[in-house]
Amino acid sequence: MSTIPPEIINWTILNEIISMDDDDSDFSKSLIIQFIDQAQTTFAQMQRQLDGDKNLTELDNLGHFLKGSSAALGLQRIAWVCERIQNLGRKMEHFFPNKVELINTLSNKSVINGIDINEDDEEMKIQADNTHADSIFLILIAKALNQARLEFKLARIELSKYYNTDL
Amino acid sequence: MSFSTINSNINKNAGDSNNNTTENSSTTDLLGMDLLQHAPRLMSTMQPNNSSDMLPMANGTNLVQQSATNNNSSSANTGSKAPANEFVRKLFRILENNEYPDIVTWTENGKSFVVLDTGKFTTHILPNHFKHSNFASFVRQLNKYDFHKVKRSPEERQKCKYGEQSWEFQHPEFRVHYGKGLDNIKRKIPAQRKVLLDESQKALLHFNGEGVNPNSSSGALLNESTTELLLSNTVSKDAFGNLRRRVDKLQKELDMSKMESYATKVELQKLNSKYNTVIESLITFKTINENLLNNFNTLCSTLANNGIEVPIFADNGNQNPAGNGNNPTPTAVIHNSTANNASPTTSTVSLQMPNLPDENSLTPNAQGNTVTLRKGFHVLLVEDDAVSIQLCSKFLRKYGCTVQVVTDGLSAISTLEKFRYDLVLMDIVMPNLDGATATSIVRSFDNETPIIAMTGNIMNQDLITYLQHGMNDILAKPFTRDDLHSILIRYLKDRIPLCEQQLPPRNSSPQTHSNTNTTNSNPNTINEHSLSLLPQDNPSTTTPVTPGASISSAQHGQQEQQHQQLFHAQQQQHHNTARPDVSIPSLEHEINTVPHSSMGSTPQLPQPTIQENQLS
Numbered sequence: 196m197s198t199i200p201p202e203i204i205n206w207t208i209l210n211e212i213i214s215m216d217d218d219d220s221d222f223s224k225s226l227i228i229q230f231i232d233q234a235q236t237t238f239a240q241m242q243r244q245l246d247g248d249k250n251l252t253e254l255d256n257l258g259h260f261l262k263g264s265s266a267a268l269g270l271q272r273i274a275w276v277c278e279r280i281q282n283l284g285r286k287m288e289h290f291f292p293n294k295v296e297l298i299n300t301l302s303n304k305s306v307i308n309g310i311d312i313n314e315d316d317e318e319m320k321i322q323a324d325n326t327h328a329d330s331i332f333l334i335l336i337a338k339a340l341n342q343a344r345l346e347f348k349l350a351r352i353e354l355s356k357y358y359n360t361d362l
Numbered sequence: 363m364s365f366s367t368i369n370s371n372i373n374k375n376a377g378d379s380n381n382n383t384t385e386n387s388s389t390t391d392l393l394g395m396d397l398l399q400h401a402p403r404l405m406s407t408m409q410p411n412n413s414s415d416m417l418p419m420a421n422g423t424n425l426v427q428q429s430a431t432n433n434n435s436s437s438a439n440t441g442s443k444a445p446a447n448e449f450v451r452k453l454f455r456i457l458e459n460n461e462y463p464d465i466v467t468w469t470e471n472g473k474s475f476v477v478l479d480t481g482k483f484t485t486h487i488l489p490n491h492f493k494h495s496n497f498a499s500f501v502r503q504l505n506k507y508d509f510h511k512v513k514r515s516p517e518e519r520q521k522c523k524y525g526e527q528s529w530e531f532q533h534p535e536f537r538v539h540y541g542k543g544l545d546n547i548k549r550k551i552p553a554q555r556k557v558l559l560d561e562s563q564k565a566l567l568h569f570n571g572e573g574v575n576p577n578s579s580s581g582a583l584l585n586e587s588t589t590e591l592l593l594s595n596t597v598s599k600d601a602f603g604n605l606r607r608r609v610d611k612l613q614k615e616l617d618m619s620k621m622e623s624y625a626t627k628v629e630l631q632k633l634n635s636k637y638n639t640v641i642e643s644l645i646t647f648k649t650i651n652e653n654l655l656n657n658f659n660t661l662c663s664t665l666a667n668n669g670i671e672v673p674i675f676a677d678n679g680n681q682n683p684a685g686n687g688n689n690p691t692p693t694a695v696i697h698n699s700t701a702n703n704a705s706p707t708t709s710t711v712s713l714q715m716p717n718l719p720d721e722n723s724l725t726p727n728a729q730g731n732t733v734t735l736r737k738g739f740h741v742l743l744v745e746d747d748a749v750s751i752q753l754c755s756k757f758l759r760k761y762g763c764t765v766q767v768v769t770d771g772l773s774a775i776s777t778l779e780k781f782r783y784d785l786v787l788m789d790i791v792m793p794n795l796d797g798a799t800a801t802s803i804v805r806s807f808d809n810e811t812p813i814i815a816m817t818g819n820i821m822n823q824d825l826i827t828y829l830q831h832g833m834n835d836i837l838a839k840p841f842t843r844d845d846l847h848s849i850l851i852r853y854l855k856d857r858i859p860l861c862e863q864q865l866p867p868r869n870s871s872p873q874t875h876s877n878t879n880t881t882n883s884n885p886n887t888i889n890e891h892s893l894s895l896l897p898q899d900n901p902s903t904t905t906p907v908t909p910g911a912s913i914s915s916a917q918h919g920q921q922e923q924q925h926q927q928l929f930h931a932q933q934q935q936h937h938n939t940a941r942p943d944v945s946i947p948s949l950e951h952e953i954n955t956v957p958h959s960s961m962g963s964t965p966q967l968p969q970p971t972i973q974e975n976q977l978s
Binding site for chain 2 (some may be wrong): 208211212215217222225226229230233256259260262263264266267268269273
């Protein structure tokens with residue numbers, strides 16, 4: 196397992212997209228908005244899987260999907276967490292780091308000031324349900340999903356700052 | 363005793379007896395007529411000159427035997443006056459005197475005697491009283507005088523008071539304190555006769571030194587020791603035949619075993635050398651295999667790197683082809699030509715942006731890549747992620763391409779069945795059907811269109827799988843604009859967009875628009891019918907098809923030829939409103955169920971998974 200990138204946004208990638216705004220002033224912003232919508236939808240789908248079907252393959256696909264779009268926009272920490280979800284769904288990994296550990300890797304820790312890092316955490320209902328065969332992976336994915344929500348929140352703050360809009 | 367030893371003994375004995383015989387018959391009269399009568403048979407072989415004087419042999423009785431008898435009788439004359447059965451009398455004396463009560467003694471009823479300890483009998487009694495060297499020889503001598511061993515069953519043997527190992531012998535005339543009976547104990551005859559008559563001449567000669575005929579007149583004169591010796595050796599004659607047969611048999615078996623062992627040895631050596639050869643070739647094979655594997659890994663990593671990094675291009679042409687901005691994009695052409703008809707477009711993401719005012723704004727980014735990419739390439743983008751779609755199609759349009767988007771593998775197949783594209787960019791993980799499988803299906807009817815995998819999975823195994831499915835190359839996600847540009851350059855730099863390919867008119871039958879037989883035909887071949895249907899706004903001045911400098915130019919030439927025909931067939935189809943399979947503009951995600959149309963589906967052989975231009 197690779198280590199999570201310390202920067203929330205890979206500006207090399209995002210700047211290239213922003214440079215395309217020349218002929219379409221809102222191009223990059225519209226992409227970001229589209230991504231935000233997509234991410235929220237995907238998080239909800241993941242949560243539904245964790246609460247309902249508990250289908251690891253579906254979770255793998257959802258992780259893969261969001262990994263692609265977040266990576267395309269340079270949102271590398273989200274992409275990293277999504278890759279963990281993908282690999283946990285494939286049972287290729289058996290571990291997910293703690294939230295504090297991951298936050299400590301941030302190069303700019305000031306970004307977490309003023310936000311409740313536990314705000315969006317969904318209850319891990321799976322933990323009570325150890326009878327499921329894949330409960331280990333489901334618990335780890337639930338943990339990763341909470342991290343993904345947190346990373347998403349951080350990215351959103353960063354992007355809002357850049358676009359000077361509340362995204 | 364080995365066979366050869368026996369033989370040498372025989373010869374020695376024979377030689378001795380012959381000498382004796384010759385000596386006796388020629389130098390002394392002691393032998394008398396009795397001997398001479400029986401001599402000729404031997405003499406004829408030994409001394410032919412004398413034999414002529416001999417009388418013919420009167421009966422079957424053997425000279426050798428007589429000669430031996432004679433020999434013995436002479437020694438008997440010089441020895442003590444021993445009775446013929448001195449052996450038995452000696453034994454009787456020992457028993458009567460009870461000299462060795464612990465070793466040999468009369469039984470209780472006195473009708474037999476028993477040897478209590480054969481070991482002590484052999485070591486103590488035999489050397490002192492008899493000339494037998496072992497107990498078996500003594501027993502044989504007893505047998506000669508018609509003594510019999512008293513046989514016992516295993517139980518009787520165990521119960522026997524003389525011990526299990528005791529040997530009890532009896533003779534009707536041999537009893538305790540019964541000296542008279544000894545006169546009636548005589549040697550048996552028939553067994554010796556038989557042996558003598560049956561033996562070969564060599565054996566007879568041998569017998570000469572030992573044999574004895576009790577019926578001969580001189581028999582009584584034999585001294586005990588000689589008799590014993592002779593008789594014991596005579597018995598061994600009996601066994602000799604068996605022994606010789608056994609030895610012969612053993613010799614044969616030994617020879618056979620030797621042969622077999624030799625053959626086995628040879629075989630083993632052969633196997634050993636074969637085994638070594640196999641091991642060597644295995645090692646060689648392993649080395650070759652490892653080398654191949656290394657080469658293959660190098661190739662894979664190179665491919666992966668090429669998918670990510672900007673390759674170096676040797677060409678240093680102009681940034682933009684002249685007048686590129688004036689060329690309508692293919693999408694525009696299609697829309698123009700189908701304005702009055704049903705649109706064939708299967709996907710609804712309308713991306714055609716003809717004559718973008720800022721097209722040249724992109725060129726600074728491509729300045730590092732001093733390669734000309736023509737405008738107007740029509741690209742099919744197969745991708746399910748909206749963000750990626752927007753991003754990728756934006757990039758493509760920047761490079762002057764027109765883009766059509768479908769969002770899953772099934773749609774990609776049905777779209778490629780109906781329309782031709784200069785290039786296909788295919789995501790791998792998609793709903794309905796993954797990109798790799800979709801590609802392998804597309805390859806069943808289209809081996810020409812380059813299909814590029816777009817994926818985040820760039821593990822070696824994945825890359826190999828994609829190539830095996832007929833994908834031409836891999837564009838690793840997330841990719842930059844330059845990554846995409848390098849792929850476009852690699853596959854399109856020597857190509858002319860399908861929409862620009864225009865062909866001079868040529869007289870031919872309308873049926874020839876089928877492209878199943880294009881290999882040897884002129885690339886510009888097109889039938890009048892389809893030509894007449896070309897849209898008027900299609901550019902009329904187009905550079906002729908010129909194979910580029912790429913390694914696969916020949917392939918491209920053929921590809922382009924097909925592209926031309928297909929394009930015109932496409933145009934024809936667009937004008938033919940009666941065609942049932944022309945679909946109405948459909949919504950995004952719609953899967954076209956249009957049957958496989960004839961225009962694009964040449965049966966083709968599977969294409970090699972790795973193309974030349976990838977290897978270069």
